[in-house]
Amino acid sequence: MSTDDPRQPDMPGGSAWEQMLRQMFGPDADEALAQMRAQGLDPAEMAKASGLPDDPAVLSQVVAQVQRMLSSSGDGPVNWDVAHDIARQAAVQGGDPVLSPAEERQATEALGVAELWLDAATELPPAGGQARALSRSEWVERTLPTWRTLTEPVATSMSTALAATLADQLPEGMALPPGLTAGGAAPDPAAMMRQLGALVFGMQVGQAAGSLSREVFGLTDVGLPLVAEPATALVPGNVAEFADGLDVPLEEVRLFLALREAAHARLFTHVTWLRGHLLTAVDAYARGITIDVESLEESVRAIDPTDTAALQGALSSGVFAPQTTPEQQAVLARLETALALVEGWVDEVTATAALPHLPHAVALREMIRRRRAAGGPAEQTFATLVGLELRPRRSRDAAALWARIAREQGPDARDAIWDHPDLLPTAEDLDDPAGYAARRTAAEGEHADLDRALAEILGEDGPEDDGADAATSE
Incomplete structure (x- = not known):
């Protein structure tokens, strides 16, 4: 018999694999292993391809982790326990040291100075709340509840379609091992596939949120309000990395980014309808998305339904990209206009506040504009998952419109437009800022x-x- 056969108890690899499989299958291990071989699932080949260590204790931990993940996913479309764990792991990749007292002091002082400078640029008062410095891990903890709001509507549709498709991929009549559930009962295949879909989506959302934690400068610079309460924050590690290599002093970069954070916070806090307006639009867009089940079935035929890494890779590549209807495209157009208006207002107000104080204000403004236009890999992942890009495409046009309104009617008139959503400029106004006043009249x-x-x-x-x-x- 081959020395690679995991059924050989005297072989180290075989012994470890046999122990793992028997732990999974419980008292019915012999019958389950025979059924696997009858259905073409060779444990020997699984052992070769697993990439797992041969230590029985480690393999036992793997089985226990799988059980925990499946048992903790509940009935939701996303396994948020997994999303949280993976987001934290991704956040600390490359290091996430505890912030020093000096870093905390520099961040809070910069946010305090920013508030003073903004008082001269807008009538909207400071947001209030705590100004603080955040590590990347702390950023994940503060913002993950909002990512849940953003991703769950579309995840519901995606997970249902994915679970149904994956359940069809299981060999007919295959009995799932009882050991996969924490209670020891044999799981229902359809239920397990729903859990698997929630697990895969949780992995993807967690990876994206954790990756974003290494790119953002604060709580607001992805364009959406990521916390419900009034607050301002900077992520010193990301600010320092951004400033590294620029021909601009770190202190000046920190102050410019603090201005953007504080301006966003003022807008989201005192324009009380704005946060709900944006998140409701995202929800309406996501809930109306339909899944092309036939295309999905064709895409996953070659994917092993038990291979979460393959499923996660397929999600990242856009294999399961949602199909949008004309109605959803109209919602998306309105949402993108609103996001552009937010970004444009912040861009214009920040520039007005920074110019008298920061020598490199113009250069920093252009750097941030280009950075927001390009987006990062994590933003692209969320675009694949939710069908929504978090970067405003027309922020320059919006900034030009806000500047024109302030020039012609004054900063008070510019800020008063946020009094009601019906007063907001439209896409037509972004196309033709010069005609905005006449259309408004x-x-x-x-x-x-x-x-x-x-x-x-x-x-x-x-x-x-x-x-x-x-x-x-x-």
Whole structure:
């Protein structure tokens, strides 16, 4: 018999594999192993291809980890325990040391100075809340709840379609090993595939969130408000890495990024409808996404449904990219315009506040613009998962529009536009900033005509009341 056969108890690799398989299958191990071989699943080949160590204790830990992951995923579309763990692991890749007192002091002082400079550039007051420095791991902890809000709607559709497709890939009549569940009962194949889909999606979201933690400068610079409460923060490690190699002092870079963070926070805090407006648009877009099941089935035929690494790679490559409808494209267009208006306002207000104080303000503004336009690998991953790119495509056009409004009508008029979502400029305004004032005047005139017409109608409905009142007064 081959020396690679894991059924040989005297072989180190075989002994470890046999122990692992028997631990998974429990009392029915012999019958389960025979069934696997009858269905073409050769444990010997699994042993060769596993890449796992031959230490039984390590293999036992692997089995226990799989059990925990499957048992903890619950009924949700994303396994958030796995997402959290992988996000934390990704955050510390390359190092995530505890922040020093000096780093914390420099970050909070920069945020404090930024607030003073912004007071001269906008009437929106400071956000309030705590200003602090965050490590990458702390950034993950603070923002993961919002990633849940962003990704779960589309994950629901994706996981359902993925689970159904993967369940069809299992050999007909195959019994899953009882040891895969923490309670020891034989799992239902469809339920296990849903758990597997939630596990894979959790791995992907966690990897993307952890990767973003190594790219962001604060809590707001991905364009969406990632915390519900008023707060400002900087990630000193990322700020220092960005400044490294630039011909700009670190202190100046830190102050410029603090200005952007504080400006975002002011907008999201005092324009009370804005956070809900953006997140509701993301939710509406994601919930309307449909999955092309036929295309999905064709894509996964060559993928082993038990190979989570292959499934994760397929997700990253866009194999399971959602199909959007014309209605979703319209929602997406409105959302992208809103994101561009946020980014453009922050860009313009930050530049106004920075120019009197920072010698490299113009260069830093252009660097950030290009960085936001290009995006990073983590942003691209979320675009694949949710069908939504987090970078505004038209922020330059929006900044030009905000600058024109401030120049022609004053900063107060510029900021007053955020009083109600109906007042926001449209994509047409971004196309033609010069015509914005005329279109706004015409729109206001139409509203005034409507108000007068309503007043006349209401006036005609009440002559008897008016007469009664007049008689009474006499």
